[in-house]
Amino acid sequence: xxxxxxxxxxxxxxxxxxxxxxxxxxxxxxxxxxxxxxxxxxxxxxxxxxxxxxxxxxxxxxxxxxxxxxxxxxxxxxxxxxxxxxxxxxxxxxxxxxxxxxxxxxxxxxxxxxxxxxxxxxxxxxxxxxxxxxxxxxxxxxxxxxxxxxxxxxxxxxxxxxxxxxxxxxxxxxxxxxxxxxxxxxxxxxxxxxxxxxxxxxxxxxxxxxxxxxxxxxxxxxxxxxxxxxxxxxxxxxxxxxxxxxxxxxxxxxxxx
Amino acid sequence: xxxxxxxxxxxxxxxxxxxxxxxxxxxxxxxxxxxxxxxxxxxxxxxxxxxxxxxxxxxxxxxxxxxxxxxxxxxxxxxxxxxxxxxxxxxxxxxxxxxxxxxxxxxxxxxxxxxxxxxxxxxxxxxxxxxxxxxxxxxxxxxxxxxxxxxxxxxxxxxxxxxxxxxxxxxxxxxxxxxxxxxxxxxxxxxxxxxxxxxxxxxxxxxxxxxxxxxxxxxxxxxxxxxxxxxxxxxxxxxxxxxxxxxxx
Numbered sequence: 213x214x215x216x217x218x219x220x221x222x223x224x225x226x227x228x229x230x231x232x233x234x235x236x237x238x239x240x241x242x243x244x245x246x247x248x249x250x251x252x253x254x255x256x257x258x259x260x261x262x263x264x265x266x267x268x269x270x271x272x273x274x275x276x277x278x279x280x281x282x283x284x285x286x287x288x289x290x291x292x293x294x295x296x297x298x299x300x301x302x303x304x305x306x307x308x309x310x311x312x313x314x315x316x317x318x319x320x321x322x323x324x325x326x327x328x329x330x331x332x333x334x335x336x337x338x339x340x341x342x343x344x345x346x347x348x349x350x351x352x353x354x355x356x357x358x359x360x361x362x363x364x365x366x367x368x369x370x371x372x373x374x375x376x377x378x379x380x381x382x383x384x385x386x387x388x389x390x391x392x393x394x395x396x397x398x399x400x401x402x403x404x405x406x407x408x409x410x411x412x413x414x415x416x417x418x419x420x421x422x423x424x425x426x427x428x429x430x431x432x433x434x435x436x437x438x439x440x441x442x443x444x445x446x447x448x449x450x451x452x453x454x455x456x457x458x459x460x461x462x463x464x465x466x467x468x469x
Numbered sequence: 470x471x472x473x474x475x476x477x478x479x480x481x482x483x484x485x486x487x488x489x490x491x492x493x494x495x496x497x498x499x500x501x502x503x504x505x506x507x508x509x510x511x512x513x514x515x516x517x518x519x520x521x522x523x524x525x526x527x528x529x530x531x532x533x534x535x536x537x538x539x540x541x542x543x544x545x546x547x548x549x550x551x552x553x554x555x556x557x558x559x560x561x562x563x564x565x566x567x568x569x570x571x572x573x574x575x576x577x578x579x580x581x582x583x584x585x586x587x588x589x590x591x592x593x594x595x596x597x598x599x600x601x602x603x604x605x606x607x608x609x610x611x612x613x614x615x616x617x618x619x620x621x622x623x624x625x626x627x628x629x630x631x632x633x634x635x636x637x638x639x640x641x642x643x644x645x646x647x648x649x650x651x652x653x654x655x656x657x658x659x660x661x662x663x664x665x666x667x668x669x670x671x672x673x674x675x676x677x678x679x680x681x682x683x684x685x686x687x688x689x690x691x692x693x694x695x696x697x698x699x700x701x702x703x704x705x706x707x708x709x710x711x712x713x714x715x716x717x718x
Contacts, residue, residue: 273622293622305615309637309714321633322623349714369623 264431534593546605589661604646608639
């Protein structure tokens with residue numbers, strides 16, 4: 213994959229603004245958002261519903277155009293969707309007529325990628341914990357397992373960047389914890405860069421190297437908080453004083469207490 | 470569970486036939502009013518050759534009318550799903566034509582395409598076509614927006630989206646359309662045979678009614694019923710084979 217001059221910065225977002233036009237007037241969804249993400253970093257964007265965090269992710273994924281500002285991925289100016297990126301949506305998007313393995317192959321078929329990508333499938337299936345489920349249909353899987361398939365689909369074409377839009381928001385609390393650990397393990401093993409959106413502050417602090425706190429109307433980044441907790445993250449980290457201080461700080465920034 | 474239901478139905482039908490036979494005998498109902506099952510059965514056996522020959526004639530027309538409807542209905546469905554101009558021109562025109570009672574326009578079919586098979590086929594096509602168009606449009610357009618978003622995120626071409634997403638998405642809708650359509654095709658062929666034929670099961674029902682040979686008319690209806698159910702059953706079977714992912718409700 214090509215890299216730009218600033219090889220360390222995988223994502224550079226500069227003065228990004230997004231205006232939605234509606235019959236009742238323009239809505240400023242994002243205003244002057246700037247940040248950058250280094251290769252291999254795990255960044256969480258946290259904010260309340262409607263703060264523009266999903267819009268931000270949609271713009272970075274190239275699915276909707278920005279109004280002004282610029283986004284560079286690996287040094288290249290972003291114009292529309294590109295195969296450097298893998299996306300995991302809020303709800304698992306699986307084709308019900310395809311088995312797990314066939315769903316995983318879908319990105320390879322659409323992108324017309326070659327044999328060496330297909331050869332990697334068994335390894336990746338194992339990595340995301342889907343072994344033994346290859347020939348099941350999506351409706352035969354639980355929500356957590358379905359989201360594992362989505363993660364696998366987002367990784368199969370070997371993108372540099374993984375964008376995740378509240379991927380575990382629809383799961384029960386225990387499954388979400390489990391998936392948090394699974395995601396960290398996958399991140400360690402694949403060394404992908406992850407941009408993860410959530411409204412769950414604990415989840416953000418637990419996962420991230422840095423948390424970007426977003427505030428609404430217009431959507432902007434209020435503060436960046438570096439999470440100085442050791443890796444690999446463990447359940448005990450949640451009990452540390454530092455952990456709850458981060459959470460308190462972020463809650464305050466989000467206008468609580 | 471699956472074995473029990475047909476068994477219960479068979480027993481029920483058996484009992485119904487017995488009650489029917491007894492009622493006709495006890496109340497001395499004349500055969501032209503309601504023939505006893507025994508008379509229907511003997512007509513069936515004695516005229517099996519005639520019945521089978523005419524059933525085959527009817528069967529072919531039903532299947533042909535249905536297949537024509539499937540091919541043209543699907544093509545028009547794709548057209549309407551993709552083209553705004555077809556959606557505002559052909560679609561309302563089709564709805565308007567379809568609202569006409571088929572028996573009112575079937576005589577014109579005879580004038581246009583001639584007596585016999587062509588006009589029978591046209592009546593069948595006329596009835597069977599509409600549900601396929603509707604099913605195609607729904608199936609091709611009622612797509613989870615997230616699936617489209619996923620495809621776009623991989624820069625899928627419209628052709629890839631059509632092939633890998635829209636067609637597959639349309640299958641369950643199409644099979645619902647097929648089920649309605651095959652039933653209507655049966656109706657269409659029988660109506661066509663009433664109006665413009667000298668063979669077929671519909672024709673047999675008509676002539677035996679005229680000659681008050683009611684047991685034979687009932688035997689013909691029975692054959693027609695079995696034919697229609699077999700066709701419907703084949704579609705249900707095909708659906709199970711082709712759409713294993715469809716969640717049974």
